[in-house]
Amino acid sequence: MHAVIASPQEQKYVVVRPGARAGMQIPSTHYRELADAVGAALSVPPWLVEAAQRAWGLNLASERSDRAVLVRPVTALAYSRATWEINLGCNFNCEHCYLELRPFDGLSLTQKLDMLAMLRDAGVLWLQITGGEPLIDPHFSDAYRHAYGMGMLIEILTNGSRLHQHVELLAEMPPHKVTISLYGATADTFESLTRTRGAFKNTIRGLDAAREAGLPIEITIIITKHSAHEVDQMRALAEQYTSTYDEFSNISPTYTGGPDPLAAQAPGYLDKSAVFTGCPAGHTFFHVDPHGRATMCKIGREHPINLMTEGLDGLTRLPEIADAQMLRTGGCSGCALSATCRVCRPLAKAYQAAKAPLNTYCQHGN
Structure with a gap:
């Protein structure tokens, strides 16, 4: 399995390593040199041997390029990122969820793998797998292996409750990161929002397993009316697992305009600091739902493009659709x-x- 990935990235070329945050931008001449070396099964070029040692402590001096490096081709579509709802089903019933309905349905495994190949051919290097809860999908492991094998850097957005069941796979094929939502610092608080018995215990079990396996963990602290009194305790809990955590307090309606999630908003925790300065949604990244329908993002879902019937040609219409929204x-x-x-x-x-x-x-x- 590849140790590093060389890939086009919009108008640039990068070399990245699965499971590592550090990466490097390279000139087009180095990218072409790597592609030629892989094609001819030559040794890893000296400049990459030195750079990999410096960036990741990785020794590629005795490696053949075709075994150590996966070179992703230049594609006609310059998309670099995508989010994918593998399934809307979830084992939690969170009050604040932006999904109005969470049916457990979607593509077959064969269709999922075909769709992932389309994302690769669209240029997607960074893939976020989300849901619903992605780790309860019966095809998650196969889909993850397929995306990883095609040279995608994968983020898993999860509630963490089933993470312990997948740590062996994720240790073997490291994700770029695993982002886990934290809904409280105690079981009572956590489960008042998730409305799921055992949710806190299972999430902590997942966090413990991920930490023990050395997975790259990030935590998102979700501040609601249920957890606002435990913000300091939630921060302390997050710091037991990672130095990287965010806080989220702006509860939104469902993406279809349903008002129910707004009731979970914590008074006094509405963050108004960030000014919207534009977004490349539909131009350099896009969203795919469980049925293979591509939209500009998870919120702007008007005029979806069915990748399973239209193929990659359908994505050529996405920038115009996004601009209109x-x-x-x-x-x-x-x-x-x-x-x-x-x-x-x-x-x-x-x-x-x-x-x-x-x-x-x-x-x-x-």
Whole structure:
């Protein structure tokens, strides 16, 4: 199995290592040299031997290029990232979930593998596998192995409750990172939001197994009305497993405009600091749902492109579809404060459909 991956990355070329954060940008001449060396089963070029030792402590001096390096080809489509809902089914029933319905259905295994090959051929290097809960999908392991073998850097977005069942695979084929949601610091708090008995115990079991296996863990602390009183304890708990954690407190409606998740918002924890400055959704990355339908992102799901029937040709329409969804229409038409708006247009549309109070997403509510 490959130790490093050489890949086009939009207008650049990079060399990356599965499971490692550090990477390197290389000139096109080095990329072509690597491709030639792999094709001829030559030794790893000296410049990569030195760079790999410096970046990762990896010794490639005695390795053949075709065994150590996976060279991904230049593709006609310059997408570099994608998110994939492998399934919407979930073993938690979280109050704040942005998915209104969570049916357990989707593509067959053969279709999943075909769809992943399309993502590779679209240029996708960075793949986030999400759900629902991805680790309860019966095809997760096979799909993960397939994506890894094609040279994708994989992030798994999970509640962690089934992580202990997959650590052997993930230690063998390291993900770029495993991002685990933390909903509380105690079982009572955690399960008041997830509405699932045993959720806290199983997530901690997953975190323990991931730490023991040396997996690259990130934690997202979810702050809601249920957990706001435990924020300091949640931070301390996260720090037992990783130095890298984020905090999320802006609860949104469902992507179809359902208002129910907004009830989980913690008073006083609405973060208004980030100004929306644009997004390359639909241009350099895209989202795929469990049925193989591609959209600009998980929120902007209008006019989906069915990859299973249209193939990669359908993605050529995605930039235009994305641009149309970013236009400030409806209640945002002609807004004089748009230059300092904090939400994108698809998300604002979901808030408007949910009849959310203006102060939860719009400057006009202040």
